[in-house]
Amino acid sequence: HAKSEGRGRFRFFSEEMNHKILHRVALENALRQGLERGEFFLHYQPQWDLRTNKMVGAEVLLRWQSADFGLMLPSDFISLTEDSGLILGIGEWVLRSACLQARLWAEQGHPEFRVAVNVSGKQLKQQDFVAMLNQVIWETGVDPKSLELEFTESVIMENADRTIETLEALKNMGVQLSIDDFGTGYSSLNYLKHFPVDRIKIDRSFVADVSRSNDDAAIVEAIITMAQSLSLKVLAEGVENSDQLHHLSELGCDEVQGFYLAKPMPADALEGSLGREHGRRIGKHEVTE
Numbered sequence: 001h002a003k004s005e006g007r008g009r010f011r012f013f014s015e016e017m018n019h020k021i022l023h024r025v026a027l028e029n030a031l032r033q034g035l036e037r038g039e040f041f042l043h044y045q046p047q048w049d050l051r052t053n054k055m056v057g058a059e060v061l062l063r064w065q066s067a068d069f070g071l072m073l074p075s076d077f078i079s080l081t082e083d084s085g086l087i088l089g090i091g092e093w094v095l096r097s098a099c100l101q102a103r104l105w106a107e108q109g110h111p112e113f114r115v116a117v118n119v120s121g122k123q124l125k126q127q128d129f130v131a132m133l134n135q136v137i138w139e140t141g142v143d144p145k146s147l148e149l150e151f152t153e154s155v156i157m158e159n160a161d162r163t164i165e166t167l168e169a170l171k172n173m174g175v176q177l178s179i180d181d182f183g184t185g186y187s188s189l190n191y192l193k194h195f196p197v198d199r200i201k202i203d204r205s206f207v208a209d210v211s212r213s214n215d216d217a218a219i220v221e222a223i224i225t226m227a228q229s230l231s232l233k234v235l236a237e238g239v240e241n242s243d244q245l246h247h248l249s250e251l252g253c254d255e256v257q258g259f260y261l262a263k264p265m266p267a268d269a270l271e272g273s274l275g276r277e278h279g280r281r282i283g284k285h286e287v288t289e
């Protein structure tokens with residue numbers, strides 16, 4: 001019967017919806033408790049200067065070891081924390097932990113080492129973000145110049161006028177600012193000069209084919225040329241082989257980050273290599289590991 005079939009389908013559909021909603025609620029509850037239970041931790045992915053081949057900084061990447069869901073990566077939970085507002089508390093925890101780590105490294109003889117923290121649009125829009133960061137910097141005793149904040153291109157372009165004001169306030173505190181996933185948004189390159197940023201991170205989708213596609217190589221070259229004329233540093237993310245490293249080096253890219261050089265790792269695993277050279281080959285058509 002069409003009628004009962006219809007009802008059956010409806011029930012099936014609604015059970016699936018119920019399941020999704022229940023999963024979301026469970027995930028949100030687990031996230032809520034995650035902070036108190038100390039389930040979050042940080043990995044650090046090294047960043048190297050291509051001129052000296054030395055490790056000059058690291059990006060801070062959030063990890064969640066959930067009692068209920070196991071090990072979770074940002075793609076599993078960040079958007080939910082943004083929708084629920086939980087990103088504000090979690091983001092503050094990330095900033096405080098990263099600043100403490102940067103201060104420890106400075107005390108261990110690496111005052112120039114930079115720690116880069118991802119900041120969500122929700123955090124940037126928060127009324128007291130600048131005041132909160134000020135507090136965190138003061139409490140942790142970190143030198144603000146060793147802290148970098150990463151914002152994605154789309155977050156920066158959204159409500160650009162207000163963003164510029166906030167970024168200027170952050171810049172006045174002495175922190176460094178970078179634009180993440182650059183090239184994936186819709187900003188005109190020329191518009192960039194209005195933003196007080198120090199560094200552009202070229203999205204890994206352009207890096208992936210930089211040695212195989214003339215188009216991608218041309219885009220990367222254009223970004224680097226434009227950045228140089230605006231006195232901005234360029235970091236390429238997602239470097240996975242020596243071929244890409246070679247091309248980025250030839251194109252004049254300042255800094256690199258990616259699995260070929262090092263994967264994200266706990267802070268103590270990185271300690272022995274702060275300020276050291278990567279020792280990787282930079283070459284055309286070489287066999288990679």
Ligand code: C2E
Pocket residue numbers: 045060061062073074075078091094118119120180181204237238239240257258259260264
């Ligand atoms: P992102 O800021 O673009 O971070 C780089 C991502 O690329 C990381 O994934 C990193 O593990 C990965 N990656 C690094 N090198 C390579 C490579 O050579 N090849 C490939 N295929 N991938 C590479 P992860 O850790 O899963 O983070 C994903 C995204 O989650 C980040 O993208 C960032 O937008 C967000 N995120 C991470 N931590 C935080 C945080 O504390 N707060 C906020 N708001 N967002 C965060």
Ligand code: MG
Pocket residue numbers: 059118150180
């Ligand atoms: Mg990032």
Ligand code: MG
Pocket residue numbers: 180181201203237
């Ligand atoms: Mg990125």
Ligand code: MG
Pocket residue numbers: 181
């Ligand atoms: Mg990304």
